[in-house]
Amino acid sequence: MKLTKLFERGEFAITAEVGPPKGFHIDYLIDEINTYLKGRVSAVNVTDNQSSVMRLGSLATCKVLQDQGLISIFQLTCRDRNRIALQSDVLSAALLGIENLLLLTGDHTTLGDNPQAKPVFDLDSVSLLHMVKKLEQGEDLAGNPLEGDPPSFAKGAVVSPCSDSVDVQLIKMEQKVKAGAEYFQTQAVYEPEKFIKFMEKAKEFGVPVMLGIVIPKSAGMAKFMNENIAGISVPDSMIEELKKDKEKTKAGITGVEISARIIRECKDYCQGVHIMAMGWESKIPDILDLAGL
Amino acid sequence: MLITQLKSKEVIAKLIKGKTFIINCHGCKEVYFPEHEADKLQKELSAEGNVIEKITRDYICSTDNLQVQLNKFMDKIQEADTILVFSCGVGVQTLAKSFEDKRVYSGCDTYPLPGFQGLTPQKFDCGQCGECYLNYTGGICPITACSKSLVNGQCGGSKNGKCEVDKNMECGWERIYRKLEKLKKLDILDYPVKIRNYQLPFEELPKDE
Numbered sequence: 001m002k003l004t005k006l007f008e009r010g011e012f013a014i015t016a017e018v019g020p021p022k023g024f025h026i027d028y029l030i031d032e033i034n035t036y037l038k039g040r041v042s043a044v045n046v047t048d049n050q051s052s053v054m055r056l057g058s059l060a061t062c063k064v065l066q067d068q069g070l071i072s073i074f075q076l077t078c079r080d081r082n083r084i085a086l087q088s089d090v091l092s093a094a095l096l097g098i099e100n101l102l103l104l105t106g107d108h109t110t111l112g113d114n115p116q117a118k119p120v121f122d123l124d125s126v127s128l129l130h131m132v133k134k135l136e137q138g139e140d141l142a143g144n145p146l147e148g149d150p151p152s153f154a155k156g157a158v159v160s161p162c163s164d165s166v167d168v169q170l171i172k173m174e175q176k177v178k179a180g181a182e183y184f185q186t187q188a189v190y191e192p193e194k195f196i197k198f199m200e201k202a203k204e205f206g207v208p209v210m211l212g213i214v215i216p217k218s219a220g221m222a223k224f225m226n227e228n229i230a231g232i233s234v235p236d237s238m239i240e241e242l243k244k245d246k247e248k249t250k251a252g253i254t255g256v257e258i259s260a261r262i263i264r265e266c267k268d269y270c271q272g273v274h275i276m277a278m279g280w281e282s283k284i285p286d287i288l289d290l291a292g293l
Numbered sequence: 294m295l296i297t298q299l300k301s302k303e304v305i306a307k308l309i310k311g312k313t314f315i316i317n318c319h320g321c322k323e324v325y326f327p328e329h330e331a332d333k334l335q336k337e338l339s340a341e342g343n344v345i346e347k348i349t350r351d352y353i354c355s356t357d358n359l360q361v362q363l364n365k366f367m368d369k370i371q372e373a374d375t376i377l378v379f380s381c382g383v384g385v386q387t388l389a390k391s392f393e394d395k396r397v398y399s400g401c402d403t404y405p406l407p408g409f410q411g412l413t414p415q416k417f418d419c420g421q422c423g424e425c426y427l428n429y430t431g432g433i434c435p436i437t438a439c440s441k442s443l444v445n446g447q448c449g450g451s452k453n454g455k456c457e458v459d460k461n462m463e464c465g466w467e468r469i470y471r472k473l474e475k476l477k478k479l480d481i482l483d484y485p486v487k488i489r490n491y492q493l494p495f496e497e498l499p500k501d502e
């Protein structure tokens with residue numbers, strides 16, 4: 001099922017992100033998903049060699065999730081494939097019954113664990129959206145016709161509402177909407193006021209936006225993100241909160257409380273929530289309970 | 294060895310608004326420049342629009358040299374709304390940097406030709422992409438100033454104006470946005486999706502004989 005169907009029905013969509021392992025055994029991942037996510041989330045994102053770290057493929061993992069009765073979102077970046085491989089993989093996704101895509105530029109190769117690799121970037125997030133739109137219209141990027149019925153997807157993209165240059169984010173968001181984006185998942189939000197202000201402008205595009213949540217695991221992680229991750233800023237007060245009761249933070253309770261609080265404050269201003277648990281998938285049900293979802 | 298090819302007259306005519314100052318760059322042996330065609334095109338532009346001066350210089354890619362060469366034209370340049378440059382991508386970028394608050398546009402696309410590369414030491418870099426984007430990017434080259442050579446705007450990795458690849462490097466697209474903001478030309482980014490063409494038309498270009 002396409003994610004866009006939920007938005008059309010006015011439902012508040014919930015998605016969670018999982019990262020395939022560095023290897024091809026995913027039984028534990030399937031167990032985790034079946035235990036904590038099944039029945040609680042509308043769809044599961046599968047990352048594409050996230051942070052340029054080489055792992056099991058997103059497409060194959062999506063197929064396994066679909067076989068488990070889950071709805072998957074195939075994340076696709078421009079870092080490792082040229083336009084021929086990207087188009088081919090999108091057609092493969094259609095064949096495998098995958099209907100949701102999240103289309104990204106991708107991190108640079110030098111950030112990952114194979115930094116000697118050739119960075120491709122033949123296309124980027126905007127031209128990748130355009131590419132999928134063309135496939136849906138029955139032709140490839142060069143204008144050659146496809147055989148048979150064209151594929152159809154819910155095309156997603158990302159945006160950073162709490163970036164230090166929101167104006168630039170809005171320009172880019174508009175480019176993505178024009179290129180065919182039908183829903184957005186955001187970078188992690190820790191400042192609801194900033195998000196709400198961003199949404200005042202973003203809602204003019206008329207495209208559903210899902211609030212991004214990264215569960216804060218520790219004060220150290222928060223500080224690391226502040227220094228190194230684009231579009232994320234964790235306020236000092238939140239870092240203090242994580243520091244206050246070390247045991248509680250370590251048990252994940254503080255992170256769950258903070259995440260649920262952000263969702264409660266923002267949910268009236270957006271159309272869904274996207275949780276990036278980074279290994280803490282087991283905390284997702286608690287967050288959703290506490291947020292009243 | 295580089296080849297510069299004129300952009301079409303329609304493209305150029307759309308760019309030049311108001312008083313226009315034209316600069317040609319000849320003299321560099323590393324660049325093939327379509328002198329005749331450029332001259333013809335510029336005559337047509339002069340006949341139809343407000344071209345207040347048209348000069349030809351050499352090595353405008355050297356900032357110091359450029360200042361000296363343009364000294365006696367400063368008044369006219371300040372008066373101009375648009376500076377239209379016919380040179381390789383490096384020359385256009387040098388001009389754009391020297392006249393930060395002017396709209397500096399490129400009249401050419403720059404292609405590579407295999408073989409010897411230029412000797413002139415330069416502050417700016419042109420990747421000879423064959424479809425010069427400088428007219429959309431405030432004269433800052435997205436091919437060489439962005440680590441991913443992106444042509445549809447910034448990636449999600451820029452933090453505090455720096456590039457995700459190197460914290461000591463300014464994000465090329467951040468520079469482009471700030472420059473366009475200064476020129477009040479941010480709306481220029483509202484262009485149809487750009488897709489690079491890696492099939493360089495070597496065989497269609499004049500050979501350097």
Ligand code: SF4
Pocket residue numbers: 381382383402403404418419420421422423424425426427434435436437
């Ligand atoms: S956009 Fe950059 S690489 Fe392309 S021709 Fe212009 S200056 Fe050269």
Ligand code: SF4
Pocket residue numbers: 438439440441442443446447448449450451452455456457458463464465466467
């Ligand atoms: S951070 Fe800026 S310069 Fe670096 S790859 Fe992204 S857009 Fe390009």
